[in-house]
Amino acid sequence: MLLITCPHCGPRAEIEYRCGGEAHVERPGPHDQVSDQAWADYLFYRANPKGGHRERWLHVAGCGQWFNVARDTITHEIAAVYPMGETLAEGSAA
């Protein structure tokens, strides 16, 4: 089980959380000018990397807040936890 540090509650067990998938997926727009290809990319296609990944997590059983996690998908090591709306500089985490 992962021990994930919620930015509000501190370290808590993985079962208190829900993973919201890849972070920083931006909705293309304006919507009437978006190609089917770009819209399909936005809705369905994700990077799914082997290694460093940025994910959104929700502390559903705790404070109910969303935040971002930089996690290695091979080792599960969590390199950083940072707020929604922020990005992580390249190279600053796995």
Next chain:
Amino acid sequence: MADSNPTALLRRTGPDVADIVRPGLSVRTETGLGIAKLRIFGRAADARFQEIAGIAPPLPCREIGSGDLAFAWLAPGEWLITGAEAAVAAWVERATALGADDLLAIDFSHARTAFLLEGESARAALAAHCPLDLWPDAFPAGAAARSLLGDTGLFIARLADTGDAPRFRIIVDQTMAAYAGRLFARA
């Protein structure tokens, strides 16, 4: 409370969970506890809390007492208020009377069931079903959190110890009270 109190009447329809008393552990339903939630919207929620409650808000993951009431941090801008039913109801009424549109105070005593767990085995009984670290370094008296209890959610606060044994208040959905009782009966 008088019989006309609607909260007290609603609570009477709730499940009857037998108390558990055995060496090292007691689990008792806490009757007459008022339970309310305060939500404040906006970035300056803590300052707004102080204006409304007249005290500084509890730190994250902590519960503080003020007069007859206890205020526990649940999330940024969200607090749980517990105390005697009448005192909680009066507090909620006063907050609502402010007529402010950036806050919501709601009494949901009748939707929850509270238990008091105490004894030297209380931590072990909880640890069987709750993933929180309840050892004193991580969860001292005055700590409070929302987490899981088996398949349901719970609020837990560590109260002042009785002698050498820890004492916890847990609050679950009223519909899950019988389930929680069964978990502790087997823990």
